[in-house]
Amino acid sequence: MTSGLRERKKRETRQAISDIATALFAGRGFDAVTISQVAEAAGVAKMTVTNYFPRKEDLVFDRADTIISGLADAINARRPGESMLAAVRRSYAEAVERADVTLGLVGPEFARMIQDSPVLASRGLEILAAREQALGDAIAAETGRDDVLQRLVAAQLASVHRVLFAEGSRRSLAGESRAQILAALAAAAERAFNLLEPALGDYGIRPAPPAPAEPAPG
Amino acid sequence: MTSGLRERKKRETRQAISDIATALFAGRGFDAVTISQVAEAAGVAKMTVTNYFPRKEDLVFDRADTIISGLADAINARRPGESMLAAVRRSYAEAVERADVTLGLVGPEFARMIQDSPVLASRGLEILAAREQALGDAIAAETGRDDVLQRLVAAQLASVHRVLFAEGSRRSLAGESRAQILAALAAAAERAFNLLEPALGDYGIRPAPPAPAEPAPG
DNA sequence: CACAACTTTAGGTCGAGCATAATTTTCTGT
DNA sequence: ACAGAAAATTATGCTCGACCTAAAGTTGTG
Numbered sequence: 001m002t003s004g005l006r007e008r009k010k011r012e013t014r015q016a017i018s019d020i021a022t023a024l025f026a027g028r029g030f031d032a033v034t035i036s037q038v039a040e041a042a043g044v045a046k047m048t049v050t051n052y053f054p055r056k057e058d059l060v061f062d063r064a065d066t067i068i069s070g071l072a073d074a075i076n077a078r079r080p081g082e083s084m085l086a087a088v089r090r091s092y093a094e095a096v097e098r099a100d101v102t103l104g105l106v107g108p109e110f111a112r113m114i115q116d117s118p119v120l121a122s123r124g125l126e127i128l129a130a131r132e133q134a135l136g137d138a139i140a141a142e143t144g145r146d147d148v149l150q151r152l153v154a155a156q157l158a159s160v161h162r163v164l165f166a167e168g169s170r171r172s173l174a175g176e177s178r179a180q181i182l183a184a185l186a187a188a189a190e191r192a193f194n195l196l197e198p199a200l201g202d203y204g205i206r207p208a209p210p211a212p213a214e215p216a217p218g
Numbered sequence: 219m220t221s222g223l224r225e226r227k228k229r230e231t232r233q234a235i236s237d238i239a240t241a242l243f244a245g246r247g248f249d250a251v252t253i254s255q256v257a258e259a260a261g262v263a264k265m266t267v268t269n270y271f272p273r274k275e276d277l278v279f280d281r282a283d284t285i286i287s288g289l290a291d292a293i294n295a296r297r298p299g300e301s302m303l304a305a306v307r308r309s310y311a312e313a314v315e316r317a318d319v320t321l322g323l324v325g326p327e328f329a330r331m332i333q334d335s336p337v338l339a340s341r342g343l344e345i346l347a348a349r350e351q352a353l354g355d356a357i358a359a360e361t362g363r364d365d366v367l368q369r370l371v372a373a374q375l376a377s378v379h380r381v382l383f384a385e386g387s388r389r390s391l392a393g394e395s396r397a398q399i400l401a402a403l404a405a406a407a408e409r410a411f412n413l414l415e416p417a418l419g420d421y422g423i424r425p426a427p428p429a430p431a432e433p434a435p436g
Numbered sequence: 437c438a439c440a441a442c443t444t445t446a447g448g449t450c451g452a453g454c455a456t457a458a459t460t461t462t463c464t465g466t
Numbered sequence: 467a468c469a470g471a472a473a474a475t476t477a478t479g480c481t482c483g484a485c486c487t488a489a490a491g492t493t494g495t496g
Binding site: 122125126129147148149151152155156159160162163164166167188191192195196198199 | 340341343344347365366367369370373374377378380381382384385406409410413414416417
């Protein structure tokens with residue numbers, strides 16, 4: 001269950017630690033803040049911080065799971081007749097619609113914090129690699145095949161998100177407004193997905209489902 | 219100059235340390251060998267190892283620079299009338315021709331060593347990211363433009379190498395022979411580059427050079 | 437041959453990550 | 467409500483990578 005006092009406290013403690021840590025990092029820089037300082041600021045033991053966040057980077061990339069599974073989810077949620085490319089394109093458009101932070105709208109301090117810390121940048125790469133891996137797994141599962149081609153398709157689809165994320169971060173760092181960035185990203189996404197259209201336009205189209213409760217023909 | 223005794227000794231020391239370290243790592247695993255042990259085995263002080271290889275991972279990825287600049291070099295070396303895609307395709311074919319190690323023919327122990335160490339795997343991602351970055355820079359320099367499109371082209375081209383590298387490593391780990399792997403990679407590369415052909419076939423074609431010492435027309 | 441420039445070494449600091457056991461807090465059954 | 471089980475948190479201590487500084491050793495040069 002997720003309703004007991006124990007579970008609630010755990011979630012609260014975890015969130016409190018993460019919040020305080022992010023604030024400290026954004027202010028002084030990731031490498032200039034020690035885990036002990038985070039623990040002290042959060043009013044817990046150093047070991048408790050380590051228990052919740054095995055690596056220091058985890059304090060920053062708290063929602064990594066969502067990002068990692070996002071593309072695979074988009075593939076799995078594609079509609080009948082929709083190609084994988086179309087599904088990813090649609091999921092991106094929807095993310096723009098709701099101004100999703102994971103598009104790169106992370107705020108200047110946050111972007112700078114990551115950029116200034118090799119450890120964080122490296123962890124970012126790991127997350128992106130894991131996302132592409134998860135997408136590749138999903139594609140392999142869907143198509144029933146797993147060779148270079150499936151992995152390359154995954155790489156191409158994931159590349160769009162990745163490059164657009166970099167663009168979003170760049171514009172965010174440059175001080176552009178959120179609306180400005182979203183408009184630019186939407187336009188760039190159009191061009192980017194269009195580039196992939198000839199190669200991937202008819203790849204992984206979900207077949208129409210078996211006819212519903214209509215009287216079967218014959 | 220690089221001919222003095224001092225320079226020669228430096229190169230020898232560096233190489234000796236790197237060789238001994240790689241042997242130790244391959245035998246016992248990257249994380250199970252400390253820098254002190256490497257230093258002791260090489261007969262130098264711990265600090266000397268650190269001086270040559272600021273990070274422990276550098277002991278393994280010694281020739282990272284070559285890999286990082288490889289794709290950018292391929293772009294820059296393309297022939298008149300040759301597209302960027304064609305240049306990368308050709309450079310890959312040439313690498314297969316000479317059985318280049320960087321295709322993923324790294325040997326089972328080496329591949330396992332990297333796979334078993336999060337630190338090394340992460341450093342591998344950094345190198346791949348740096349290569350894509352360098353390729354993107356080269357493309358931007360050549361085209362005189364640097365926006366999402368150029369970076370996406372770089373991502374797609376680099377993806378081929380990356381996915382094929384993973385395939386090479388996988389087959390290497392599976393115990394396939396070098397010749398077997400090379401044949402498989404060559405075939406897969408054909409399919410992979412063909413997939414990109416419609417999107418990138420006429421991107422970044424190098425213009426014909428100004429006519430040579432022929433009498434100018436008119 | 438002496439001095440400058442450079443390399444190597446010695447010794448120490450700091451922080452992340454991990455292990456273990458003790459202690460406190462929450463949950464469960466009666 | 468209470469005892470005992472289970473889980474979370476804390477206290478303590480260790481190893482190792484990364485970094486710093488000063489001294490000692492080595493090579494190049496006038």
